[in-house]
Amino acid sequence: QVHLVESGGGLVKPGGSLRLSCAASGFSFSDYYMSWIRQAPGKGLEWVSYISNMGTTVYFADSVKGRFTISRDNPKNSLFLQMDSLRAEDTAVYYCVRNHGGPGELEIDSWGQGTLVTVSS
Amino acid sequence: QSVLTQPPSASGTPGQRVTMSCSGSNSNIGSNFVYWYQQFPGTAPKLLIYWNNQRPSGVPDRFSGSKSGTSASLAISGLRSEDEADYYCEAWDDSLNGPVFGGGTKLTVL
Numbered sequence: 001q002v003h004l005v006e007s008g009g010g011l012v013k014p015g016g017s018l019r020l021s022c023a024a025s026g027f028s029f030s031d032y033y034m035s036w037i038r039q040a041p042g043k044g045l046e047w048v049s050y051i052s053n054m055g056t057t058v059y060f061a062d063s064v065k066g067r068f069t070i071s072r073d074n075p076k077n078s079l080f081l082q083m084d085s086l087r088a089e090d091t092a093v094y095y096c097v098r099n100h101g102g103p104g105e106l107e108i109d110s111w112g113q114g115t116l117v118t119v120s121s
Numbered sequence: 122q123s124v125l126t127q128p129p130s131a132s133g134t135p136g137q138r139v140t141m142s143c144s145g146s147n148s149n150i151g152s153n154f155v156y157w158y159q160q161f162p163g164t165a166p167k168l169l170i171y172w173n174n175q176r177p178s179g180v181p182d183r184f185s186g187s188k189s190g191t192s193a194s195l196a197i198s199g200l201r202s203e204d205e206a207d208y209y210c211e212a213w214d215d216s217l218n219g220p221v222f223g224g225g226t227k228l229t230v231l
Contacts, residue, residue: 044223045209045211047221103213104215111165113165
């Protein structure tokens with residue numbers, strides 16, 4: 001059974017940094033693309049970033065490009081999101097998700113429970 | 122402003138059939154698969170439809186998806202109170218070279 005557990009969320013001041021982690025289990029982690037999806041309070045879903053199964057291809061939404069970095073450690077079944085220069089508009093629940101397929105056909109077949117990031121002074 | 126456009130709300134009575142739309146362009150829906158997700162308050166979304174019209178195991182056949190040109194639709198027949206949720210469409214966008222979501226439709230069962 002696929003299990004995704006996010007950690008690292010919390011309260012941070014504008015301009016600050018935070019590193020999210022996602023521990024994956026129940027599947028062959030290195031076989032799958034992984035992504036971070038976020039949802040601001042009371043708002044819709046936004047695809048933040050994805051990374052290919054071997055980490056060679058990454059994507060970032062324009063809203064976070066240059067400020068966020070995605071990485072993975074396949075031997076440790078872990079996904080990371082380094083978030084720098086945080087802004088109030090980055091406040092959201094961040095979901096770690098498993099993807100089925102790849103570029104052109106990226107489906108989300110499993111979700112973590114989410115971790116809340118609040119950017120406020 | 123979302124790349125894919127969904128009506129913010131939809132409603133129906135128990136037993137009714139409701140549909141909700143997802144409008145895009147040639148660079149997304151017009152040339153790629155559409156996916157639908159269901160989200161209940163306070164919980165993570167769940168995959169409802171993949172490849173335009175396919176249901177994952179466990180999703181009732183009351184839920185169906187379709188696509189025509191640059192638009193897609195999600196239909197729910199035999200509406201139940203437990204279908205009250207937010208529904209999001211998603212597709213790959215060739216111009217952005219990344220996936221995009223619709224803004225979501227909140228379904229209310231009256």
